[in-house]
Amino acid sequence: MTEIVFYVLAISAVLSAILCITQKNPVPSALWLVSTMFALAGIYVLLHAQFIAAMQVLVYAGAVMVLFLFVIMLLNLGRDGGSDIKKGPVALVATFLGAALVAALVAVRGTSVAGLADRLNPGVVAGSPLGVVAGGDVQSAASFTNAIGAVAAPMFQTYLVPFEITSVLLLAAAVGAVVLAKRKL
Amino acid sequence: MNPSWIWLTIALPFAGFLVNGTLALVKPDAKRVVSLVGPGVLLAAFGVAAAIFAGLWSQPPEESIVVPLWAWIGAGALEINLALQVDQLSLVMLLVVTGVGSLIHIFSVGYMHADPGFARFFAYLNLFVVFMLVLVLGSSLPVLFVGWEGVGLCSYLLIGFWYQEKANADAGKKAFIVNRIGDVGVMIAMFLIFWSIGSLEFTDIAKRAPEALAVGGTLVTAITLFLFLGCAGKSAQIPLYVWLPDAMAGPTPVSALIHAATMVTAGVYLVARTSVLFAMAPVSSMVVAGVGALTALFAASIGLRQYDIKKVLAYSTVSQLGYMFLGVGSAAFTAGVFHLVTHAFFKALLFLGSGSVIHAMHHAYHATHSHDDPQDMRNMGGLRKDMPVTFWLMLLATFAIAGVPPFSGFFSKDEILASAFGRGAEHPIYYVFWAMGAVAALMTAFYMMRLIAMTFFGENRTGEKERAHLHEAPAVMTGPLLILGVLTVVGGALNFPTFWLTGPHHGLESWLEPVLAPAAKLMPVHLPHGATEYALIGAAVVIALLGLTAGYRATLSRKIPVAKDAPEEVGFAKVLFHKYYIDEIYQSLIVRPLVALSRLVLWKVVDQGVIDGLGVNGSGGLARGLGWLGGRLQSGQLGLYVLVFVVGAVWLLHAVVR
Amino acid sequence: MLLGPSLVLSAILFAIGVIGVMIRRNAIVLFMCVELMLNAVNLSFVALSTAHGFGGQVMVFFVMTVAAAEAAVGLAIILAIFRHTRSVDLKNINLLQG
Numbered sequence: 020m021t022e023i024v025f026y027v028l029a030i031s032a033v034l035s036a037i038l039c040i041t042q043k044n045p046v047p048s049a050l051w052l053v054s055t056m057f058a059l060a061g062i063y064v065l066l067h068a069q070f071i072a073a074m075q076v077l078v079y080a081g082a083v084m085v086l087f088l089f090v091i092m093l094l095n096l097g098r099d100g101g102s103d104i105k106k107g108p109v110a111l112v113a114t115f116l117g118a119a120l121v122a123a124l125v126a127v128r129g130t131s132v133a134g135l136a137d138r139l140n141p142g143v144v145a146g147s148p149l150g151v152v153a154g155g156d157v158q159s160a161a162s163f164t165n166a167i168g169a170v171a172a173p174m175f176q177t178y179l180v181p182f183e184i185t186s187v188l189l190l191a192a193a194v195g196a197v198v199l200a201k202r203k204l
Numbered sequence: 205m206n207p208s209w210i211w212l213t214i215a216l217p218f219a220g221f222l223v224n225g226t227l228a229l230v231k232p233d234a235k236r237v238v239s240l241v242g243p244g245v246l247l248a249a250f251g252v253a254a255a256i257f258a259g260l261w262s263q264p265p266e267e268s269i270v271v272p273l274w275a276w277i278g279a280g281a282l283e284i285n286l287a288l289q290v291d292q293l294s295l296v297m298l299l300v301v302t303g304v305g306s307l308i309h310i311f312s313v314g315y316m317h318a319d320p321g322f323a324r325f326f327a328y329l330n331l332f333v334v335f336m337l338v339l340v341l342g343s344s345l346p347v348l349f350v351g352w353e354g355v356g357l358c359s360y361l362l363i364g365f366w367y368q369e370k371a372n373a374d375a376g377k378k379a380f381i382v383n384r385i386g387d388v389g390v391m392i393a394m395f396l397i398f399w400s401i402g403s404l405e406f407t408d409i410a411k412r413a414p415e416a417l418a419v420g421g422t423l424v425t426a427i428t429l430f431l432f433l434g435c436a437g438k439s440a441q442i443p444l445y446v447w448l449p450d451a452m453a454g455p456t457p458v459s460a461l462i463h464a465a466t467m468v469t470a471g472v473y474l475v476a477r478t479s480v481l482f483a484m485a486p487v488s489s490m491v492v493a494g495v496g497a498l499t500a501l502f503a504a505s506i507g508l509r510q511y512d513i514k515k516v517l518a519y520s521t522v523s524q525l526g527y528m529f530l531g532v533g534s535a536a537f538t539a540g541v542f543h544l545v546t547h548a549f550f551k552a553l554l555f556l557g558s559g560s561v562i563h564a565m566h567h568a569y570h571a572t573h574s575h576d577d578p579q580d581m582r583n584m585g586g587l588r589k590d591m592p593v594t595f596w597l598m599l600l601a602t603f604a605i606a607g608v609p610p611f612s613g614f615f616s617k618d619e620i621l622a623s624a625f626g627r628g629a630e631h632p633i634y635y636v637f638w639a640m641g642a643v644a645a646l647m648t649a650f651y652m653m654r655l656i657a658m659t660f661f662g663e664n665r666t667g668e669k670e671r672a673h674l675h676e677a678p679a680v681m682t683g684p685l686l687i688l689g690v691l692t693v694v695g696g697a698l699n700f701p702t703f704w705l706t707g708p709h710h711g712l713e714s715w716l717e718p719v720l721a722p723a724a725k726l727m728p729v730h731l732p733h734g735a736t737e738y739a740l741i742g743a744a745v746v747i748a749l750l751g752l753t754a755g756y757r758a759t760l761s762r763k764i765p766v767a768k769d770a771p772e773e774v775g776f777a778k779v780l781f782h783k784y785y786i787d788e789i790y791q792s793l794i795v796r797p798l799v800a801l802s803r804l805v806l807w808k809v810v811d812q813g814v815i816d817g818l819g820v821n822g823s824g825g826l827a828r829g830l831g832w833l834g835g836r837l838q839s840g841q842l843g844l845y846v847l848v849f850v851v852g853a854v855w856l857l858h859a860v861v862r
Numbered sequence: 863m864l865l866g867p868s869l870v871l872s873a874i875l876f877a878i879g880v881i882g883v884m885i886r887r888n889a890i891v892l893f894m895c896v897e898l899m900l901n902a903v904n905l906s907f908v909a910l911s912t913a914h915g916f917g918g919q920v921m922v923f924f925v926m927t928v929a930a931a932e933a934a935v936g937l938a939i940i941l942a943i944f945r946h947t948r949s950v951d952l953k954n955i956n957l958l959q960g
Binding site for chain 1: 864867868869870871872873874875876877878879880881882884885886887888890891893894895897898901904905908909911912915916917919920922923924926927928929930931932933934935937938939940941942944945950951953
Binding site for chain 3: 839840841842843846847850
């Protein structure tokens with residue numbers, strides 16, 4: 020049952036993504052991207068990441084994509100006549116490269132992180148920082164009933180300092196966006 | 205004084221070079237300071253050398269004392285320290301260079317006093333002494349080679365000292381280029397020595413060579429022949445002697461110091477220093493002796509018919525260097541070094557004496573604004589009345605070079621000829637060499653007496669007005685001449701033949717014995733004894749006296765025309781006057797084809813076509829082309845950048861997965 | 863387990879995002895493609911967190927934060943560029959041309 024739902028969601032995500040990048044008008048593009056994000060949110064639920072799924076819908080599909088649409092409307096880009104999609108050899112090469120990238124990424128999937136590190140940098144053996152990440156506290160997400168608590172614990176314990184720094188990042192981004200967008204300060 | 209102070213003998217002239225060089229650049233007319241510093245540092249260096257010598261006199265070192273200064277080159281098995289070597293041989297050379305050098309420096313104060321380049325002259329002269337001392341004191345071939353090249357540089361600078369005249373600058377270039385040919389030989393020899401023996405230190409070479417190389421083998425013969433090529437260049441032997449007569453374009457003290465007493469004897473020194481190798485290669489020794497004998501004969505015959513007083517002395521130097529090589533080629537290394545020392549005395553005296561004559565002639569012509577050649581002996585004559593001191597001293601030197609007993613040249617030359625004769629018992633060809641040397645001795649006596657007769661005897665041909673201005677040189681010039689005169693007379697005492705003295709004492713020979721013993725063991729010297737020895741000495745004396753008498757008679761028997769009225773030479777005399785046309789032959793056989801090759805092939809094809817066209821412009825064009833391609837890549841279109849980036853990413857991932 | 867298929871899906875979505883960046887010239891759509899790639903990476907993190915613990919989900923949180931910041935600043939830049947050139951077509955924004 021879970022598999023069927025997963026593949027339905029996966030196919031809809033891929034189709035939405037393809038449609039997103041092939042729409043002439045940016046408004047439908049944005050809407051198809053929202054569709055992809057909803058599909059991904061569903062997959063997150065299947066992967067027992069309910070908190071992330073909620074964040075996905077709230078932050079991405081809600082806030083970020085609304086921002087995109089807002090800018091598109093503001094600049095009045097929706098009615099633009101000409102298409103900006105490249106055709107011919109460029110599109111072909113791009114598609115081929117995309118396929119090659121998928122193949123390469125899928126091939127990489129089978130390799131463990133430590134093995135990759137060893138192959139990239141022979142001589143640095145296990146016990147390196149990469150190895151520590153790979154072999155961290157391995158616990159199945161499914162064993163936690165309290166999904167939010169499971170994410171909150173590492174976020175506010177192990178990753179407390181990075182978490183606080185992201186707040187500074189957000190502040191800087193907000194100030195920067197205002198400075199850039201305003202005509203005159 | 206402790207031998208570790210030996211570096212002071214090099215540092216002192218170097219300090220003099222710095223002071224004089226600075227003065228030459230900023231205050232060229234500070235002649236008083238220069239004339240104090242220039243000879244002063246040399247005298248101080250001589251003092252140091254004498255003190256070290258005195259310290260070692262009673263207890264001569266059994267082995268060379270090597271004084272390391274600092275590490276110079278270290279590359280794998282090759283380790284070269286900048287080190288100085290104090291032993292009997294280098295001490296002899298050190299004393300000659302600093303001693304004779306000091307006298308010539310003092311003489312130069314008087315000789316060059318009116319020259320605007322006074323400070324520059326002394327700077328070069330000091331620098332020359334620095335390099336000459338590096339040459340004789342260096343403990344390994346590369347250090348010696350630094351000095352070897354350095355004296356070549358100073359020689360070039362001093363030959364072309366009056367560079368405003370193109371002929372002088374050309375003579376400097378000629379000396380430099382001809383010496384390069386020989387230097388290639390030294391470098392190849394160094395490579396071979398390092399390859400076969402594994403060290404370039406002289407002490408190591410002397411110790412290891414007998415085991416590392418086969419006696420009479422191809423390798424040791426090749427090494428010694430290449431070394432001798434370098435010696436032939438530096439010491440002006442056939443076929444590379446042509447630069448030395450032209451080198452007389454420099455000031456006369458330079459001719460005395462560099463081109464007679466010290467630098468040109470470097471080749472003899474090098475052979476003596478590597479005597480073990482030469483003793484192991486009989487073929488090379490024969491070549492050395494043969495070339496030496498041939499050069500002695502050949503140059504002496506040219507000297508018979510020259511009129512420029514310095515040219516005569518130049519060919520005489522070439523000839524005497526030939527004698528030295530005949531000596532070292534006959535395994536008589538002591539005799540070679542002995543002749544080197546006595547030659548330094550009497551040839552420096554002859555050159556400085558000729559400088560004194562030229563000085564007087566120059567002043568006389570200068571006073572009357574005449575443009576006659578002050579160096580041409582046909583313009584001299586009868587000068588003994590005007591310049592008695594110079595005359596008597598030069599006469600002594602002439603007796604010495606001619607080999608009249610008891611002057612110094614007699615002993616050294618006789619020892620060389622006796623050694624050559626002695627080796628004839630093993631290889632009969634040495635009898636031929638001996639005969640050539642004997643004939644050359646006859647010619648030497650002849651042309652030297654001709655020089656004296658034309659310059660100092662007969663009637664004066666300088667001119668009516670000029671005659672009044674001829675006068676003896678000042679004391680600063682005659683002083684060094686006097687000292688050299690004393691050395692010329694008594695220098696033979698350094699190495700009296702055995703039968704003159706009772707007991708085993710044998711001056712220079714026993715002094716140099718520790719250095720030359722390894723060579724002597726391999727190739728002992730056979731000196732003739734008894735009746736043969738007395739016959740040889742008698743023959744030498746007869747030859748000398750015969751040559752002197754014939755030279756005097758032949759020169760003064762007929763009237764000598766003044767240079768500008770002189771008729772063209774005829775017959776063989778013309779060939780001799782034109783030095784067997786060797787320069788012309790070299791010009792048409794080597795120089796012209798080389799210039800043509802350089803012009804047509806090397807310039808137009810190799811330089812303009814390959815190097816400029818392909819190399820310079822080609823690489824420029826390649827860089828521009830690549831830049832153009834790179835520029836195309838920088839289209840400003842983001843999509844293309846991402847495309848290229850993804851290609852790289854896929855390729856990297858592929859490499860990781862593979 | 864859904865780990866393997868999730869990772870393949872992540873790769874496909876990422877490649878689609880890359881293709882979009884390569885073939886589009888509209889700056890806003892380009893940004894959307896970047897968001898798509900970030901989402902693909904997020905999917906990888908979440909999928910791997912099922913096997914390797916919750917660190918991956920925390921990382922997704924950080925990625926979202928950075929993406930939001932990037933979207934805000936990026937869109938502001940597009941706004942400024944539009945004011946300048948009256949266009950968001952990258953064809954017209956090529957001052958870095960060599």
